[in-house]
Amino acid sequence: MNGKGRIALVLALVAVVGMAFRVSWNALRDIAGAVGADGTAATLYPFVVDGLMALALVATLVLVDRDRSFALKVLGTYTAASLVLNYVHGLVPALHGRGVEWGRLADWDPANWVLVLLATSLPVGSIYFGSDLVAKVLHHRPAPDPTPIANAEESTKTEMIRSTADLPESVPAPVAVPVVRVPDPVPADAGKSSIILKPVPILAAPVGQAPTKSIVRPSMAAESTRPRRTTYRVPDAAKTPRTRRTADQLMSEARTVTADWPDAQITGEGLRRALRTSPANARKLRDALLAERTA
Incomplete structure (x- = not known):
């Protein structure tokens, strides 16, 4: 359905609801006057009942889970109450001209008590249930839409595919160049610093270029006074003899x-x-x- 059709449908719905409210307003106003409401209160009474029905209907469209079930129960309860009061208004012609006795909606006393209790409790229920529904609607947080996440994953995957396709040729691994190690010269004088030649490692050159020769640079190092460890084999005579048992x-x-x-x-x-x-x-x-x- 296009935009104009939707607007026309909404306007028609508003017109039908407005006319239905006008019909119900007449009956509820007379009921309110019969239970002791003055002229202003009787005029506002239909807004208390049918207005809460509209509020509960909007809440059912916004809330979810248990809160939505609660809004549906309020909507059903007030709809049934409005239906009962309209039915009573049709059964008692004296209510139309307000010639009925105050607090008398039915000839049978138990039915009259129930109807008066229903008519007088609806405003109090509207205060309680209306406040609760408004609080639930204001504190409601809609669930996040999973569509943007899916689109983000799709775009990321597309970017990865594009970046993979746009990569240049793979870079070959560098060639390892052996480093020539020069033995340390024996120091001439004990206790004095001597020059020791140490190799400096050079990074391997990329493919297509000649490898750079390793450069041996002199470095100053102080001779260590710590005695060197013995590296020759210990003779058998120096070892502790092991006793053999018979x-x-x-x-x-x-x-x-x-x-x-x-x-x-x-x-x-x-x-x-x-x-x-x-x-x-x-x-x-x-x-x-x-x-x-x-x-």
């Missing part, structure tokens, strides 16, 4: 260690760790100990 000594130690061991715990690996001996000796000791226990 078979009897090993057997004696094995009996002492395994005195409290059960048979299942006497294994070659367990003896090897406890006595710090070779696997072959450990197996021999195991067999001998088990044989002694069996005998």
Whole structure:
């Protein structure tokens, strides 16, 4: 539907609602006068009932979830109340000329009590429910539209594709140039500073250019007074001799260690760790100990 059609539809709806309100206004005004309202209050009474219906209808279009259900309940309740009062106005002709007794809307007392209670409680309900609906509408925060996020992701993906297509040829990896290291010269005088030649690393040149030669620059370095570590092999004579145990000594130690061991715990690996001996000796000791226990 185009813009003109929508405007025409809205104007027609406003006209119909206005005429319906005028019809209902006549009945509600007479009802208000019958329950004790003065002329001004009776004139404003229809706005209290039917006006809250319009407010609840607008709230249902704005609110969501539980708040929307509450607005629908208010709309339905006041619509039903307005319908009942209009129906009573049609049943009691004396209300048209305001010749009915005050506080008397029906001949049957229980029905009259209910109708008077309904007519007098609607203004109070309009104050409470109207304020609540306005507060809910003012504090309502609409959910964010997911469309901009989707468009942003799409545009980002497009930019990535474009940037990938516009990239130049890949840059080849730089060629590593070996650095020649010159050994440090032996200092001439102890305790004095000497000149030590150290290599300066040069970055590799791009493909297509000749690599730059590494330049060896002299640098001043003070000779360290800390003694150097020994790098030659220590002779066997300088090592601490290791005592070798005989078979009897090993057997004696094995009996002492395994005195409290059960048979299942006497294994070659367990003896090897406890006595710090070779696997072959450990197996021999195991067999001998088990044989002694069996005998």
